[in-house]
Amino acid sequence: MKRTMLSIGSALAAVALLAGCASGAADDGEVELQMTWQAGQEAAVDPVIEAFEKANPGITIKVQYLPVDTYGQVVQTRFQSGNGPDVVWGSPGTGNPNALGLLEAQDNLVDLSDQEFAGDVPDIAGLRNGDVLYGVPVGVFPIGMAVNTAALEASGTTVPKTFDELLEQCRIAASNGYSFVSIAGQGSGLGSLFLATLASQWVLEKNPDWIDQRLAGETTIVGTPEWETTMDRYVEMKDAGCYPEGAASIDTGQQIADLSSGKSVTGVVPADAIVQIASSAPDAKFEMYPFPGDTEDSTRLPISFGQGIGVNKASKHVDEAEKFLAFLQEPENSKLLADGLGAASLNDFNDGKLSGIIASLSDVISSGQTVAYMPLQFPNPEVLTVLGNDVTGLLTGQTSKDDALINLDKAWDKTE
Structure with a gap:
């Protein structure tokens, strides 16, 4: 029909x-x-x-x-x-x-x-x-770093396994006329997802129970050093030239265009978004890898x-x-839908049977280096909205790191 x-x-x-x-x-x-x-x-x-x-x-x-x-x-x-x-x-x-x-x-x-x-x-x-x-x-839906393989080769870069390696690849890509990390600097959509992915990496790698503790009022964002680290890493990437020129004005649609065209080498997106990106660039090839932590062992892949x-x-x-x-x-129907979405069905995920674009994530998943995608457990939508505002404000310098953390705590504690 x-x-x-x-x-x-x-x-x-x-x-x-x-x-x-x-x-x-x-x-x-x-x-x-x-x-x-x-x-x-x-x-x-x-x-x-x-x-x-x-x-x-x-x-x-x-x-x-x-x-x-x-x-x-x-x-x-x-x-x-x-x-x-x-x-x-x-x-x-x-x-x-x-x-x-x-x-x-x-x-x-x-x-x-x-x-x-x-x-x-x-x-x-x-x-x-x-x-x-x-x-x-x-x-x-794993959330990781989508890699345009043609742009990876043309820019003279390689897939980084640590955060320091990522910064180095950013400098190499920039010297060859590419941005290494596409970003929706306007904040909404994939912009807020990017900063949320960094928080899932650094905050939950250190303390997997952080969300429960924050919901119980036992900790705060301001009082968590790893949240400060999250903001630091985001700004470090800006200073290393990782993002496209004029990143603060880029929306989700432009980020996808930059990645699909090969203007940018990588972008942090959920698995289903890669399927949509690939469909708009049928001649391009994409692979997916975890966004790197400070070390290979500390790298965590957010799962949503x-x-x-x-x-x-x-x-x-x-x-x-x-x-x-x-x-x-039913397994066959679940797989039909999940394959179409670029995701793993629940059965295949539990069995470690990943295919297609996300097949390259099998090792990190089987080794248990996964965390929950943090925003799904936020107490209200306002937290994600403020996180998106921080994406823009930290790029333009209109928001300080301290203000960003304070505003997130305020949003978290907001009640109707």
């Missing part, structure tokens, strides 16, 4: 366009489920929907692909107006504007704890609130169960929606 992509610039536009999109049963008894999903993943999601519809005659899924920058706002508006989709895509936890945990906190999502697949969802996936399971992961789906509690077709979630948990 034909899929539709909805391009929306504001929540008001969403209300106008989606007002008539409630799901229901057709006159012939067929059920049509409404689903929202992030735009850009159509090539991965559509085949899975088609497989589900083939296996379940009488149930069809109408999916609307929404731009990620406005996704959270649009979906929140739909739920608030009583017009939420039957099946909703989002990130685990409460740290992103599109987080499923925000919808769960508003009592909008079905508790899936009684489903047969519930026991297969690990706690680290971040889709539980106490005993309530409010979503299922659609894949395991960064995408999941849940079921609208107010849906008229909860049973059919749950059937779709169960379908996605």
Whole structure:
């Protein structure tokens, strides 16, 4: 069936366009489920929907692909107006504007704890609130350094295994007319992800329990030396010429263009983004490696169960929606979706069977050098927003390191 992509610039536009999109049963008894999903993943999601519809005659899924920058706002508006989709895509936890945990906190999502697949969802996936399971992961997404192999050769550089080696490769690349690290210096999207990846590396490598301790009020960002190290490393890369000229004005789209064209050699992105980058540059080859720590042994790869789906509690077709979630948990279907997203299915990740672009991460994963991607456990979206502001402010010099850390603590402690 034909899929539709909805391009929306504001929540008001969403209300106008989606007002008539409630799901229901057709006159012939067929059920049509409404689903929202992030735009850009159509090539991965559509085949899975088609497989589900083939296996379940009488149930069809109408999916609307929404731009990620406005996704959270649009979906929140739909739920608030009583017009939420039957099946909703989002990130685990409460740290992103599109987080499923925000919808769960508003009592909008079905508790899936009684489903047969519930026991297969690990706690680290971040889709539980106490005993309530409010979503299922659609894949395991490593976050690392995507390398444009042609640009790597042309710039005379090699893949660094330590942070000092990375700084040296930045200087070599710059001398040959390349930037070694692409970055979205405007802060949102891949910009905030970059600084969050550095924090996941240095803070959680030193103390894997730091998030729990901060949530319990036992520590602060200002009081954690590794957060200061995170900011120092970010500025050191600027001083070493790692970033493109005018980095503070680069947005996520330009960062992807720089990496796909080979203007930049590497970029820190989640695995699913590499698939999208590669599709825009079919003649280019990409590999993925962990962003290097101070030493090889201290290098940590952030792992994100960064995408999941849940079921609208107010849906008229909860049973059919749950059937779709169960379908996605079957190994062959889980792999079909994960492969399309550039991720690993939960089964393949647990078995150490990585393929495609992320195959080069097998060794670091099998050796246990992984940490959780920190923002999925942030208490509110404001922390990630402030982190994005720091990305820009530290580049331009308008934000000091001390102010950046203080502002993050303030955002962390913010309550509605």
